[in-house]
Amino acid sequence: MVKHIALSGNIGSGKTTLAKELSKHFGWDVMLESVDDNPYLEDFYYDMKKWAYKLQVYFLFNRYEQVKNIQLSRNAVVQDRTIYEDAYIFAKHLHSSGNISNANYQKYLREYDRVEQNSQPPDLLIYLRSDVPNLVRRINIRNRDYESNINLQYLKDLNELYEQWIAKYEHGKLLIIEADQYDYVKEPGHLATVIEMVNRELYGIFQ
Numbered sequence: 004m005v006k007h008i009a010l011s012g013n014i015g016s017g018k019t020t021l022a023k024e025l026s027k028h029f030g031w032d033v034m035l036e037s038v039d040d041n042p043y044l045e046d047f048y049y050d051m052k053k054w055a056y057k058l059q060v061y062f063l064f065n066r067y068e069q070v071k072n073i074q075l076s077r078n079a080v081v082q083d084r085t086i087y088e089d090a091y092i093f094a095k096h097l098h099s100s101g102n103i104s105n106a107n108y109q110k111y112l113r114e115y116d117r118v119e120q121n122s123q124p125p126d127l128l129i130y131l132r133s134d135v136p137n138l139v140r141r142i143n144i145r146n147r148d149y150e151s152n153i154n155l156q157y158l159k160d161l162n163e164l165y166e167q168w169i170a171k172y173e174h175g176k177l178l179i180i181e182a183d184q185y186d187y188v189k190e191p192g193h194l195a196t197v198i199e200m201v202n203r204e205l206y207g208i209f210q
Contacts, residue, residue, distance in 0.1 A: 005126050005205055007073045008081045011088055011169075012131035013161050014153065015138035015145075017182050021131065021197070022083045024187050028198055031079045034069045036062075045149040055102040059094045059111055067118045074123055086122060090115045091168040096160055124174035127204055131182040132166075135159050178204045 008031065010018040019035055026033035043061055047054040066086045073080045090112070098108040133141075135158045142150050169179065178200060185193040 005079050006076075007070075007123065007125040008079065008127045008129065008201075008205075009085045009125035010081065010083055010129050010131065011085055011165075012182065013133060013138055013158060013165055014150070015141040015158075016131040016133040017141060017187065018083050018131060020187055021129075022081045024194055025081050025198070025201065028194075029079065029081075031081045032076060033081050033083070034073070035083045048149040048152045051097065051100075051102040055097040056104075056107040056111065059089060059097065059103070060114065062093070063089045063111070063115060063118060067122060070122045082125070085125065085128070086115070086118055087168065087172075087174070088165075090119075092161060092164045096157075096164055100160075127176045127178060127201070128172065128174070129178045129180060129201065130165070130169050130172075131180050133162075133182040135162060137183045138162075176204055 008025070010022050012018050022033050022035065025031060041058075041061065043054050043058040047058045063086060066082075066084065066089060069082055070086065073082065094103065094108065094111055094115070097103045098105075103111070135155055138158050139155065142153065169177070180197060180200065185197055187194045187197065
């Protein structure tokens with residue numbers, strides 16, 4: 004039985020939009036990334052060094068709670084972003100850029116290892132690949148004040164880490180979608196194509 008579908012991708016890659024569309028089509032529950040009620044996110048974009056560690060710990064345990072709830076759910080769930088990205092993309096970048104100290108990074112990795120060992124991987128991971136100009140365009144469209152401080156190099160660095168991670172992903176089925184080729188909102192045909200791709204990966208058929 005398909006239980007857990009996870010969407011991964013850089014900031015502005017369209018994860019939330021696609022999660023909602025897949026939820027609507029398949030009747031799956033949806034678990035979105037904690038943004039509006041996140042106590043650290045807005046401060047983080049203004050002072051990464053001060054808030055990076057606390058933000059990453061918050062995201063890690065928030066997503067761990069989501070994974071536990073998914074396993075208890077009677078319905079299939081589509082999740083916006085995974086615990087793997089917390090460690091291999093965001094925390095890794097924040098450490099390498101000097102925003103998380105060595106001591107805090109090692110502490111974080113110990114917590115991540117514990118969480119990862121107690122988490123079931125998704126039945127299908129969908130990676131939305133997107134170029135930086137399109138990430139910026141989508142970020143500007145949604146117009147969140149705190150995201151106005153995101154710079155192009157940060158998005159480029161994250162994209163590179165995503166590609167390194169995806170190249171080694173081995174927890175289960177993986178579907179890579181070239182997100183810049185599809186507009187799930189304005190083009191129904193684009194959404195239908197993506198849904199067919201998901202069907203094929205999960206069930207081996209078109210529905």
